[in-house]
Amino acid sequence: MELPPAPTGADAVSPQAIDGVVMARLYGEPLFAMPNDLYIPPDALEVFLEAFQGPLDLLLYLIRKQNFNILDIPMADVTRQYLRYVDQIRKHNLELAADYLLMAAMLIEIKSRMLLPPKKTDEGQEAEDPRAELVRRLLEYEQMKLAAARIDQMPVLGRDYLRAQVTIEQAIAPRFPDVEVADIRDAWADIMRRAKLHQHHRITREQLSVREYMGMVLRRLQGERFVEFRDMFDVTRGHSVMVVTFIAMLELARERLLELTQAEAFAPIYVRLAYQPS
Structure with missing residues (x-):
């Protein structure tokens, strides 16, 4: 019995490659091991689970996610979670973190004002809750966000439907203009x-x-x-x-x-x- 000829050239596979597992193919050639000089940037494998439109969006997300009462915000817990997220942003994009840091400073100021004994106004009335202004901003932002979501759900030409075009073949008949x-x-x-x-100058009846x-x-x-x-x-x-x-x-x-x-x-x-x- 004659054995088939041994493969040569591109068809030939080394004995070591037969026992290995192909990890990838580069230009059609199998790779059985990672190249020694391969460089993977640190940001290449990052995964962003949530994307926020700004500091108010992040703050509203933290409140709604934990079912906090927006009229009675636990400032300590919210501020702690907010700062943890800001620290993650600062590691990668310092310019983007600037707006978030401003909100963080506002949260710390509100918390510090809540720790001080309340002072009455000149008219003898109780001072306003330090969280009141923040609550108003959050409620206004949430209303605008919900309105934008409802508008986005409305049918949009080119995204949800296309304009129908119908061609009607009319008989070629001359249309005379109307006499004025x-x-x-x-x-x-x-x-x-x-x-x-x-x-004629003839008068008749x-x-x-x-x-x-x-x-x-x-x-x-x-x-x-x-x-x-x-x-x-x-x-x-x-x-x-x-x-x-x-x-x-x-x-x-x-x-x-x-x-x-x-x-x-x-x-x-x-x-x-x-x-x-x-």
Whole structure:
């Protein structure tokens, strides 16, 4: 029986490595022991269990954690625990500890004032509890902290939900601009100016019916897709006929039997039947 060839190169493993335990791999190569020149910084393995926003946050945490009455704070116990935490901060970040040291000095001052016999005010009243100002600050801070927590729990765009976007495909249909009253007035004034060119000095009495001319306008538009507004008037028949025709067209437009439209702003006005397909 022939034995398989022995591994060579990267596949070969020394007898000592076979009995060892691989601790890690560096660039694909197994490490069976820690390098002698390996340096681990002291701060690399630090673990911060609590992160506080400031001295008041730390002080409130110590009070609430031990169920102390915030209106009757045991200053000795709280100050002792507070100073223990400040000592830990001073070892690593002296600048950060400055604010905490100021609060520690305030706690020590309050405790010292509590040890002295109380003095009455000039009015003969009992002096205020040395802890009163600190209690007020703690209660205000706790209210603001709870309010900030409630605001943070509210849904936030981009964090808790995304704005829905819907694309609606609309049919490509031309929308003609609405005809303004001023445009109709200008068109009517232009027709009246043209009518003056065909004036006759003939005085007659003619009975004109708006309802009759409404029917004439409808018959004029039958079978027509669009008719220019100015072509709806017969300037040779005088002002009275044009006035009645104009009133008839306004009545038809009010009853939604007639449509006035333009191709674009300041363009000529066109007339068509409202029920006729475009």
